[in-house]
Amino acid sequence: MAHWRIPRMDCRHIMAEPILRIENISKRYGKKDVLKGASLDVNKGDLKILIGPSGAGKSTLLQCINFLVKPDEGRVWLEGREVHYAHKRDLYAYRQKVGMIFQDFNLFDHLNALENVRIGMVQVKGMPKAEAGERAVMELERVGLKDHMQKYPAQLSGGQKQRVSIARALAMDPKVMLLDEPTSALDPELIGEVHAVIRDLGNNGMTMIMATHQIGFASSLASEIVFMEDGRILERGTPDKIFNDAQNARTREFCSKITELYGER
Amino acid sequence: MEEWLYIQNEVYPALLKGFWVSLQLIIPSALCGLAIGIMIGVLRIYGNRPVMAAANGFVVVFRGIPLVVQLFIWYFGLPYIGIYLNPFVAAVLGFSLCSGAYHSEYIRGALLSIKRGQMLAAQSLGFSKVRMIFSIILPQALRRALPGCGNEIIYLIKYSSLAYMITCIELTGQGKILASNSFKYTEVFLMIGACYLVMTSVASIILNRVEDRLRLPGFEHHRI
Numbered sequence: 001m002a003h004w005r006i007p008r009m010d011c012r013h014i015m016a017e018p019i020l021r022i023e024n025i026s027k028r029y030g031k032k033d034v035l036k037g038a039s040l041d042v043n044k045g046d047l048k049i050l051i052g053p054s055g056a057g058k059s060t061l062l063q064c065i066n067f068l069v070k071p072d073e074g075r076v077w078l079e080g081r082e083v084h085y086a087h088k089r090d091l092y093a094y095r096q097k098v099g100m101i102f103q104d105f106n107l108f109d110h111l112n113a114l115e116n117v118r119i120g121m122v123q124v125k126g127m128p129k130a131e132a133g134e135r136a137v138m139e140l141e142r143v144g145l146k147d148h149m150q151k152y153p154a155q156l157s158g159g160q161k162q163r164v165s166i167a168r169a170l171a172m173d174p175k176v177m178l179l180d181e182p183t184s185a186l187d188p189e190l191i192g193e194v195h196a197v198i199r200d201l202g203n204n205g206m207t208m209i210m211a212t213h214q215i216g217f218a219s220s221l222a223s224e225i226v227f228m229e230d231g232r233i234l235e236r237g238t239p240d241k242i243f244n245d246a247q248n249a250r251t252r253e254f255c256s257k258i259t260e261l262y263g264e265r
Numbered sequence: 266m267e268e269w270l271y272i273q274n275e276v277y278p279a280l281l282k283g284f285w286v287s288l289q290l291i292i293p294s295a296l297c298g299l300a301i302g303i304m305i306g307v308l309r310i311y312g313n314r315p316v317m318a319a320a321n322g323f324v325v326v327f328r329g330i331p332l333v334v335q336l337f338i339w340y341f342g343l344p345y346i347g348i349y350l351n352p353f354v355a356a357v358l359g360f361s362l363c364s365g366a367y368h369s370e371y372i373r374g375a376l377l378s379i380k381r382g383q384m385l386a387a388q389s390l391g392f393s394k395v396r397m398i399f400s401i402i403l404p405q406a407l408r409r410a411l412p413g414c415g416n417e418i419i420y421l422i423k424y425s426s427l428a429y430m431i432t433c434i435e436l437t438g439q440g441k442i443l444a445s446n447s448f449k450y451t452e453v454f455l456m457i458g459a460c461y462l463v464m465t466s467v468a469s470i471i472l473n474r475v476e477d478r479l480r481l482p483g484f485e486h487h488r489i
């Protein structure tokens with residue numbers, strides 16, 4: 001009897017546990033409190049969308065989650081294990097599992113698309129070059145850029161660069177992806193191709209936290225919308241709740257403005 | 266006719282010998298200098314506080330003291346503490362350290378020009394600092410530093426002529442001996458000047474080739 005009950009309980013325990021848990025993250029620059037104790041639980045397969053005015057701390061929160069910015073306070077757990085970011089080895093191992101997509105792409109300028117995707121696998125994971133190369137081609141194919149893999153960042157369009165950067169993150173087999181306004185530096189015409197890739201990721205069950213102003217796209221895909229202002233998470237809920245029935249007056253105000261700006265949802 | 270014989274029998278063999286010594290001084294000094302420059306440049310930017318201070322101190326000393334004085338210290342000064350360097354080694358050492366101090370300045374500038382996003386991206390993939398520097402930052406920074414470093418190498422070719430001051434008889438040293446024997450200062454030193462001009466021209470052709478070979482889309486020089 002006991003021998004089947006234990007695994008079942010274990011299984012339930014894993015199901016209930018958030019894949020990423022952020023507790024009480026605070027960050028101040030000089031006198032300015034950029035983050036004032038933000039907490040977030042992210043379950044496997046979730047897509048959390050961070051919205052809020054600029055300066056709300058969305059970007060800082062995302063950068064604190066993988067410690068590109070060191071938080072002054074707060075703790076982070078990935079798959080139930082706390083991240084001890086002061087230990088370099090722990091930090092580097094953790095960052096491999098958390099993919100990051102930047103607003104301005106940040107492709108390595110001296111490497112072509114293929115090398116951009118391959119370098120992390122070779123240098124960080126220690127994979128043989130040939131094997132990493134095959135995987136890189138696969139990832140580039142997935143984002144529709146197999147024909148452009150010999151091109152350098154300077155030869156790619158913004159949308160293509162962002163797709164390469166998504167392929168680069170995916171090649172590391174991340175458990176969670178953080179996307180910091182992935183389309184806000186793009187021409188309107190190029191946003192669609194990046195959205196399609198992100199949508200595809202979501203449909204395949206990737207856990208993501210994304211800061212964006214594209215609320216039409218966000219609400220069609222998000223499992224939860226998180227409204228931030230002034231370093232705090234003010235309100236959170238399903239897209240329907242946040243956009244149609246927000247409790248907080250600031251949330252309502254922001255949502256109505258942004259809906260006007262970024263069009264029909 | 267007499268002139269021609271003098272050139273053929275005395276000037277030519279002496280200058281050839283000196284030319285050869287000069288090359289033997291310049292090539293290792295250029296390579297060591299560049300290596301030292303890269304190392305010091307990286308430490309000046311990415312080292313921790315004491316390391317950074319030490320690297321900055323290195324540059325202050327080796328860029329700030331006249332090269333001849335440095336050479337005299339290596340060759341005539343070190344024996345006082347029991348270290349005897351032969352003239353050739355003392356010259357290569359002096360040139361490398363001085364050249365390295367200058368290179369480090371070009372490399373430091375190039376390192377500072379690399380956008381922070383490149384580092385954030387590398388860190389977000391799990392790169393350690395050392396790996397990030399060697400596989401992401403330096404390959405980009407060196408491309409940007411190349412014109413400046415090339416300039417320093419050209420300069421090194423010329424200041425290699427100081428080696429004769431510590432009895433390492435290279436091209437200029439041979440010329441000095443020839444000229445003081447024959448009093449044909451003008452002829453001899455015109456020839457020597459031409460030799461240096463050939464060396465620096467060849468070096469700049471090679472450096473341009475290297476720049477071309479390393480050029481990547483996004484790293485080209487824009488000519489207006």
